[in-house]
Amino acid sequence: MVHFxxxxxxxxxxxxxxxxxxxxxxxxxxxxxxxxxxxxxIPHLTWEVVDTQLRLxxxxxxxxxxxxxxxMVGQIAVYKGDARGFCGMPRDSILHLSVLDPLTDRxxxxxxxxxxxxxxxxxxxxVSVPSLIKWCREMEVNSVDSLLDYEFTPETTLKRMNKxxxxxxxxxxxxxxxxxDDMGVIACAGGGHSGQHxxxxxxxxxxxxxxxxxxxxxxxxxxxxxxxxxxxxxxESINPLDENILRICQGSFxxxxxxxxxxxxxxxxxxxxxxxxAEKGIAFEVSAEYPIDSSFSTIDFTLSTLKSDHTSPFPSCxxxxxxxxxxxxxxxxxxxxxxxxxxxxVIHNLTQWDRMFQLARDSIHKHSN
Amino acid sequence: xxxxxxxxxxxSKEMSKFAxxxxxxxxxxxxxxxxxxxxxxxxxxxxxxxxxxxxxxxxPEQLITMDCRILLCxxxxxxxRPGHEIVGEAGGIHKMMNWPRSILTDSGGFQMxxxxxxxxxxxxxVRFESPHTKEIxxxxxxxxxxxxxxxxxxxxxxxxxxxxxxxxxxxxxxxxERSIRWLDRCEDAHTKDEQTIFPIVQGGLNMELRKKCAEExxxxxxxxxxxxxxxxxxDKSSFWRVVAACCDWLxxxxxxxxxxxGFAVDLVVCSLLGADMFDCVFPTxxxxxxxxxxxxxxxxxxxxxxxxxxxxxxxxxxxCHSCKTYTRAYIYSNIAKETVACHIVSVHNLHHQLxxxxxxxxxxxxxxxxxxxxxxxxxxxxxxxxxxxxxxxAQHMGYTIKQSRGEMEERKHKAKHEDxxxxxxxxxxxxxx
Ligand SMILES: [Zn+2]
Ligand SMILES: [Zn+2]
Numbered sequence: 001m002v003h004f005x006x007x008x009x010x011x012x013x014x015x016x017x018x019x020x021x022x023x024x025x026x027x028x029x030x031x032x033x034x035x036x037x038x039x040x041x042i043p044h045l046t047w048e049v050v051d052t053q054l055r056l057x058x059x060x061x062x063x064x065x066x067x068x069x070x071x072m073v074g075q076i077a078v079y080k081g082d083a084r085g086f087c088g089m090p091r092d093s094i095l096h097l098s099v100l101d102p103l104t105d106r107x108x109x110x111x112x113x114x115x116x117x118x119x120x121x122x123x124x125x126x127v128s129v130p131s132l133i134k135w136c137r138e139m140e141v142n143s144v145d146s147l148l149d150y151e152f153t154p155e156t157t158l159k160r161m162n163k164x165x166x167x168x169x170x171x172x173x174x175x176x177x178x179x180x181d182d183m184g185v186i187a188c189a190g191g192g193h194s195g196q197h198x199x200x201x202x203x204x205x206x207x208x209x210x211x212x213x214x215x216x217x218x219x220x221x222x223x224x225x226x227x228x229x230x231x232x233x234x235x236e237s238i239n240p241l242d243e244n245i246l247r248i249c250q251g252s253f254x255x256x257x258x259x260x261x262x263x264x265x266x267x268x269x270x271x272x273x274x275x276x277x278a279e280k281g282i283a284f285e286v287s288a289e290y291p292i293d294s295s296f297s298t299i300d301f302t303l304s305t306l307k308s309d310h311t312s313p314f315p316s317c318x319x320x321x322x323x324x325x326x327x328x329x330x331x332x333x334x335x336x337x338x339x340x341x342x343x344x345x346v347i348h349n350l351t352q353w354d355r356m357f358q359l360a361r362d363s364i365h366k367h368s369n
Numbered sequence: 370x371x372x373x374x375x376x377x378x379x380x381s382k383e384m385s386k387f388a389x390x391x392x393x394x395x396x397x398x399x400x401x402x403x404x405x406x407x408x409x410x411x412x413x414x415x416x417x418x419x420x421x422x423x424x425x426x427x428x429p430e431q432l433i434t435m436d437c438r439i440l441l442c443x444x445x446x447x448x449x450r451p452g453h454e455i456v457g458e459a460g461g462i463h464k465m466m467n468w469p470r471s472i473l474t475d476s477g478g479f480q481m482x483x484x485x486x487x488x489x490x491x492x493x494x495v496r497f498e499s500p501h502t503k504e505i506x507x508x509x510x511x512x513x514x515x516x517x518x519x520x521x522x523x524x525x526x527x528x529x530x531x532x533x534x535x536x537x538x539x540x541x542x543x544x545x546e547r548s549i550r551w552l553d554r555c556e557d558a559h560t561k562d563e564q565t566i567f568p569i570v571q572g573g574l575n576m577e578l579r580k581k582c583a584e585e586x587x588x589x590x591x592x593x594x595x596x597x598x599x600x601x602x603x604d605k606s607s608f609w610r611v612v613a614a615c616c617d618w619l620x621x622x623x624x625x626x627x628x629x630x631g632f633a634v635d636l637v638v639c640s641l642l643g644a645d646m647f648d649c650v651f652p653t654x655x656x657x658x659x660x661x662x663x664x665x666x667x668x669x670x671x672x673x674x675x676x677x678x679x680x681x682x683x684x685x686x687x688x689c690h691s692c693k694t695y696t697r698a699y700i701y702s703n704i705a706k707e708t709v710a711c712h713i714v715s716v717h718n719l720h721h722q723l724x725x726x727x728x729x730x731x732x733x734x735x736x737x738x739x740x741x742x743x744x745x746x747x748x749x750x751x752x753x754x755x756x757x758x759x760x761x762x763a764q765h766m767g768y769t770i771k772q773s774r775g776e777m778e779e780r781k782h783k784a785k786h787e788d789x790x791x792x793x794x795x796x797x798x799x800x801x802x
Contacts, residue, residue, distance in 0.1 A: 041709045048690045072702050088694040310459050324467045332451040339426030
């Protein structure tokens with residue numbers, strides 16, 4: 001279960017606070033983000049580097065991505081310990097298991113009545129409710145997404161979309177029945193581009209009997225954030241839900257997109273976007289007026305424009321990368337494809353992402369007065 | 370030895386910034402302390418190689434945690450990218466890469482021979498075609514020092530005339546003589562007191578030439594000296610004999626750097642023969658392929674399926690962060706998939722090399738090298754036979770090896786120096802005027 005209470009709601013967004021996450025105590029102010037991981041790591045950072053060089057404002061919830069872990073669950077089951085121990089994570093890490101990886105494309109046409117298809121380097125893997133429950137127990141995660149049939153494309157038939165809603169709802173029911181009470185089960189509200197199916201899924205969640213749903217993963221797969229009706233589609237998922245339900249939106253969203261989602265009242269995101277940028281050789285910085293001014297600047301270190309610029313990547317940034325290295329050096333590392341390049345960019349981009357959410361929380365407080 | 374040249378005032382300024390002190394010796398082995406403007410280096414020392422001005426995804430702070438004191442960076446690579454002028458503008462390589470301790474740069478000559486398709490060489494210097502830009506670059510000794518002064522390492526290497534280790538005939542002597550003349554030109558071009566130049570003893574496998582070269586270079590050496598032209602595919606018997614002979618001829622006040630040596634058994638034998646400094650790309654390069662260096666058996670190939678459910682650390686006696694945090698099974702699952710797996714193995718491999726040298730130093734201080742050598746070989750060859758060349762070298766030094774003599778020449782530790790492999794692969798002709 002997740003304990004969450006909403007503080008202020010404004011036009012810019014809402015602030016709230018989390019006091020419990022699954023069976024773990026956690027104090028976290030929202031809006032915030034889960035720290036994206038792959039194979040039990042923040043990509044490119046060993047836990048030694050995280051421990052010594054990455055400073056985040058709040059105790060993180062780590063987003064464990066199932067596609068990157070599914071080949072290891074067998075080993076974790078044999079290993080005397082949990083996913084934290086196996087992946088070298090700090091012992092008290094709080095873990096959320098995401099069924100889908102926000103940085104991996106979804107391919108439609110592979111979900112069936114009992115399983116959801118996920119993809120990794122070995123190809124397609126299928127996830128059923130019993131296997132998901134088993135893996136959660138073995139990994140000892142604190143929370144998990146319920147399964148979602150994400151088969152929603154403009155070509156999908158109405159019949160197939162209805163089926164997707166029914167399956168997703170059934171899976172949620174069956175996970176809720178079988179999972180331990182102290183596991184944070186995050187209900188999935190999907191529906192893709194179809195407003196009526198989004199509404200159906202959200203209604204089902206709000207109508208559930210028994211232990212009330214405390215948190216919902218609002219799935220935006222298949223939605224183009226730049227479309228005019230995006231805002232309406234998100235409303236279809238949010239409006240049926242009780243205000244005190246924690247709203248999670250996992251996916252690779254830019255600062256501009258995050259600001260739109262904040263204004264819709266989303267509480268928690270993930271950090272896949274800054275990781276993706278770092279892997280492309282790009283560093284970013286948001287405006288001090290975020291999210292009122294959601295513009296952000298970027299430096300593409302794969303271009304050679306800054307090869308003789310011996311200043312800090314972002315002089316006002318206090319992160320390890322910006323205090324110890326220069327634009328010229330980062331350009332050199334990117335040009336020579338050195339492993340240190342994504343490592344330093346991940347540290348900067350995550351620090352900046354963290355700052356962005358701090359700015360958002362501060363701004364909401366300021367504008368409520 | 371012939372009379373030493375009288376130091377000029379510039380020399381004495383330079384030499385006041387460097388020092389080499391012998392703290393203990395035992396038979397031929399030396400436990401020393403080299404001081405440079407950036408750090409104190411305990412010898413015998415292994416210098417990790419950060420080719421492009423970075424250590425394969427390891428932060429400088431992590432290297433300091435391992436108590437690494439000195440790194441090697443490659444002039445040839447940094448000269449191309451980002452370019453020595455840019456490094457100079459950045460305030461030097463230390464500042465650019467955030468490394469406060471000592472750095473040694475090579476001359477770039479070796480890579481010119483191995484990586485450049487077209488290379489010519491005459492008395493004036495080396496001319497080569499850049500594999501990146503296809504431009505023809507002239508590199509006379511003066512330019513080599515200008516480039517290294519821009520990089521700003523504590524220790525620069527002279528430009529030498531590199532011939533393949535197995536070359537024979539008059540060219541070996543010509544190259545050796547030319548390297549002496551080039552050292553003088555390097556010193557004439559050298560203007561920065563906070564940097565010093567190491568001469569390089571050449572002469573191939575010809576002991577007469579090696580002796581002559583050692584004497585001439587030692588006369589000119591100020592802080593330290595290198596033994597070059599090895600680790601190029603010569604047989605191990607010639608290798609150790611050249612190292613042993615050069616160490617015998619060189620005066621004790623100069624630290625002796627054997628270039629391109631990094632396999633554990635070579636490090637141990639050369640240290641006992643009286644060598645003080647070593648470098649090799651092997652520990653970090655091999656990490657990428659999941660090969661971990663260990664005392665018991667030498668190497669572990671963590672990509673092998675037998676590690677899938679092996680929940681022990683790489684080495685249960687190792688104190689490195691990787692061994693305290695990760696299992697072989699975890700590394701097995703991630704090698705070649707996630708860069709962190711490579712970082713995890715690199716941290717261990719570097720720690721392994723540094724720890725090995727620490728143990729070598731302690732054994733010299735305690736005068737217990739013979740026991741250390743036996744213990745090391747017993748683990749490294751897992752109780753099996755020890756190669757003949759190690760037996761010969763040990764006998765030369767007056768140590769008794771308890772394990773039997775194997776006829777195999779280095780069964781699984783064949784030279785893997787990537788540059789050397791490339792050198793052989795390309796089989797290109799080096800024209801010499
Ligand atoms: Zn920064
Ligand atoms: Zn280790």
